[in-house]
Every structure is written in structure tokens, then in C-alpha cells.
Amino acid sequence: MLWTLTHDEAGVSLLTVSNPMPYHASLQALRIDAFQISEYLLLAPGAHSEMVVPASVLPSANRRFSYKALTDYGGQRTYCTPLKGHAVFTARLLENNSFQDEC
Template identity: 30%
Template structure:
């Protein structure tokens, strides 16, 4: 009897409380490049239609976020409609690797303000999350050259065709639209991923390749959010590097 009453109870709640999701804010960039020779990096939060509270914090994918040597100011700010707020990301000066680029995440969450007339509206906080690329001072190499320095290899193992990529450089490479094979029969390996400095990654192709060599294409997202196309001619058991194809703005 209790189980039957639960759906009825939830239906009654929905008559009085209307869920309302509002994304009022936008960020001035899709990523933050933190120059380690400077004390801070900035990003702007733009507000649109209504007054909101903006809560910001830094975290990582490792789980232990209390030890990250970064701070956000202001961590909580009230931003009125059609105004903007500058967020400053501060670095303590130590605590991050000095021999390679690191990535942490900036979280910006908007909390809509509720008026008395909206008492029966359930408003949900909307969070945006962008990467912060921390680059130590005097780091060798250039981030723009990192995609072309990736090393690719095809190999057969147990009846499967494996695609391996190695990033020998000091910078992360953000990949998109990774495809193997000729244009009319290309296999989408992955839509988006990121290869860290020194990382080896292996993908299993769904369709085994029969030819000795095969074309590979991918796009890499640069510091400005633009997509740069690269092409590689793959050969079994041989390491291959990419060459740039074209550049276009990310949509």
C-alpha cells in the first residue's frame, strides 16, 4: 500500500513546485592558462538576465582538493543583472610540478536569487567547469607544438588492432574527433580526450585494419579555444608524428 502511495505523493508535489533551471552566467574563456612566472590568472564571469550568487572554487580529478596551492577571490560574490565579476586565481608559489604542465579545474556555480513571488519554484544551481593549465616558469618547449610531437603507432595483438599514442612533451594535448581510416570509411576512435605529459594511451579499434598503412586525423584545441587539424600516416609497428592540416574556430 505504501509503495502505491509514493508516485501519487510525488505527483502532488509537482503541482505546487515547478523546477526552474536558469543559466544566467557565462565565462570569458573556455580554459585558463596560468603562467607560473606570474602570481595570478584571471577570468571574467558575465551575468545576464537576473541577479545571482556566484560561488567559485578549484578542484582536481585526484580527489584530494584540500592540498591544492590555489585560491579564488572572491569565492562568493553577488552579481547583479547585466554586470560582470572578475575572478582572480591565486597561486601560493609552490606545490605544483616544476618540470611539466599541470591541470586543475575551475568551478563556477550560479545560485539564483528567489523572490517571494517565486516561492513555489524550485531553482537549481548551475555549475560550469573549465580547465586551468598551470605552466611552471621556464618550461621547455611550446604548447602549440605539442600536438605535432605526439607519437602514434598501430599494432596487432590477439586478433585486435591497437592504436597507441605517446606524449613525450611537457604539455597536455586536448584531442577531438580522433578518426582512423579513409574519409569515406573512417572509424571514430574517440570524440574528445586529453593526453597528459609523458602519458601512453592505447585504443582498441572496432574494425581491424587490413592495409599496411592507414591515415589518421584528429583535432587539437589550442590555448585560444580554436581547433587545429592534424593528419598522420600510420604504419604497423612504426612510430609516426602528425602534421598540421588546417585551423578553424571551435564552435
């Protein structure tokens, strides 16, 4: 997944995700820190989606973005990354599905 944090013409912050893979992606519990941005998101191959980020959770040096991806076998894999401005970013897999790992 490729993620981008941007602003629209009205100044509203948007978190955009693109699925460059040839497979559907099923994502759950998309969060910035403890704030849930989306409960569930299904992305078709090549699709993208935008989610509004409330001003109260705008990125700072300490903010973390995380989500869970469903596997083909029904399991969940947790991904996490620090939020850094408006660059395109990816999240790394947390090996033990715990936020005790560093993003």
C-alpha cells in the same frame, strides 16, 4: 604526439598515443578514415593511452589517421597522416584544416 599501431597478445589492434611534451594535450575526433576511434582524449605530460581499432578499419595503403588538437585559445588544429604498419609515427598539421590537403 607519438603514435604506434600494434597488436596485443590476443591479436587485437591497438592505436597507442604518447605525449612526450611537458604540457597537457586535448585531442578530439580521433579517426581512421570516417571511423571514429575516440571522441575526446586528454593526455597529461608523459602519459600514454591505448585505443582499440576494430578489424574492419585495419590499416591499408589508403587509410588515413586524423585528429584535432585544441589550442590554448580554444581553437582547433587538424593533424593527419597515412597509416603505415606498426612503426611509430607522427601526424602533420593541415594548414587550412581541410582534408583536401594531402596527409
